[in-house]
Amino acid sequence: MRLFKKSSIIFCSLLLLTACVKTKVIDDVEIIMLYGFDWEASTKEYIGTGVSPLYGYSEQADTRENAAYTSQSSSIQGITSQIQHKAPFQVETGKLTSVLFGEEVAQIGISDILQGINEMPDIGRMLHPLIVEGRAENLLSEQYQLEQTLPRYIKSLIDSNIKRNLPKMTLHDLNYRYYGEGMDPFMPIIADRETIVDIVGLGFFNHDKLVYKTGTDSFFAFKALYEDSNDATYQFEWKKKNKSLSVISIQSNQKKKWVSKNKLEITVKIEGYIAEAESLGLDKPQNKRKLEKQIGEKLEEECSELIKKFQELDIDPLMIGASAKSTFRDWNKKEWEETYPTIDIQPKIYFHIKQTNLTK
Structure with missing residues (x-):
């Protein structure tokens, strides 16, 4: 009898604990899966663009669409806050797959952006940091005719090429090389090719500044030396x-x-x-x-x-x-x-x- 009572108490306690877990309905959150950053020289501020896939939108169509939210601030936290004001639902960044740096902001320096990204508690360390040829805002605001959402397409593009000639670079790797001694980071460069996004080269940094670019013809030579x-x-x-x-x-x-x-x-x-x-x-x-x-x-x-x-x-x-x-x-x-x-x-x-x- 005592054993039955103890079992009943434990079972009821588990039910109560389960009921206390905070849940979120996917239809009630804005899942930002891509973040892009540019530099606005006239105001000396960052321009941030967040991309959220429109789940359930146009399900019968052959293409998938995305919502892009753009804001401007001197800090990454300020950009995130402003995007929250524009989005119809609560913004979540836990599913972030890639962070894109516009070419100009990469040349000026990514230290402030990197610090802001690292302060986001819910993002994973295995996301892809990428340079955009030109402005990240332009690439992320485009509606490409893709069978996947733009975040999924870019992630698949990078993942599949890493298995071949593209050297691996994740946010974890970027932080290790940025903060470590005797090493510097690099990133793949992607570009808007009107109807598609493509990998066009590698960008190499001196600490936090982009100083050198190579084309895809150098991928294998660098990868052979690197990994x-x-x-x-x-x-x-x-x-x-x-x-x-x-x-x-x-x-x-x-x-x-x-x-x-x-x-x-x-x-x-x-x-x-x-x-x-x-x-x-x-x-x-x-x-x-x-x-x-x-x-x-x-x-x-x-x-x-x-x-x-x-x-x-x-x-x-x-x-x-x-x-x-x-x-x-x-x-x-x-x-x-x-x-x-x-x-x-x-x-x-x-x-x-x-x-x-x-x-x-």
């Missing part, structure tokens, strides 16, 4: 044969080795398939070795050019300084900043063709 790959691709322009070869299903891994305090070797081992290779005579070992060497040399050249540019601009997206700090006990930040541009950094690329004809 391991499992399914990357590379386009090799074989000038001697006047051919363009596609290297697919690439697997690569990289390792840093300090020869001395002033010399670093980055060894990258790469293997992949050559698509449509029947006419290349790669069944002959000497031809295969020759092509492997030429692809390796071309990648070394591209990697060396990137490293040289990073050192010229005194930026460290490859986290060379962090590697030195973990290797040398007497590492000193001030001394490193003076030394970094003159460090001898040598990429060593070893390329192996796994198979020359996928149809066999």
Whole structure:
């Protein structure tokens, strides 16, 4: 009997606790899934644009629509507050998938925006920080003919490309590189292409300011130096044969080795398939070795050019300084900043063709 009474009390207590949980009906909240920020020079304020997908709107149509709310303030909290005044329901940012920085605000500096974003208690650390070619407001206010909502489309675009050639960068990674020593952040660059949003390059920062941009043709060289790959691709322009070869299903891994305090070797081992290779005579070992060497040399050249540019601009997206700090006990930040541009950094690329004809 006592056991029955105890069980009844526990059961009733659980019911009461469950009833106390605060719930929100999805139709009664405005779920901001994209935030974009620009700079207004005339007022020296930030312009913020929040995008909320219109769930249940035009369900029979082939496209999905979004609501965009724009406000202006000197702080991120002020922007959020003003967007709340414009939205018909309570604004929620817990489902935020990406934060977009207009090109001008990225060049001026993102420190205040980053601090404001980090102070939002309900957002996740795995969202994507992105640079917009031009203004973020323009891209986010456009109604694209998409089968997904704009926030979902951009998230899918970034996620799918990270599996290939796009190096990974989340809000967590951005904070780590921004606040850490011996490293600098970078972000993918996206652009409005009239009917679609596309990835057009990478933007590299000196602390909080955008100082250098590359196109998509540099993705693989940078990714090879930066992190391991499992399914990357590379386009090799074989000038001697006047051919363009596609290297697919690439697997690569990289390792840093300090020869001395002033010399670093980055060894990258790469293997992949050559698509449509029947006419290349790669069944002959000497031809295969020759092509492997030429692809390796071309990648070394591209990697060396990137490293040289990073050192010229005194930026460290490859986290060379962090590697030195973990290797040398007497590492000193001030001394490193003076030394970094003159460090001898040598990429060593070893390329192996796994198979020359996928149809066999």
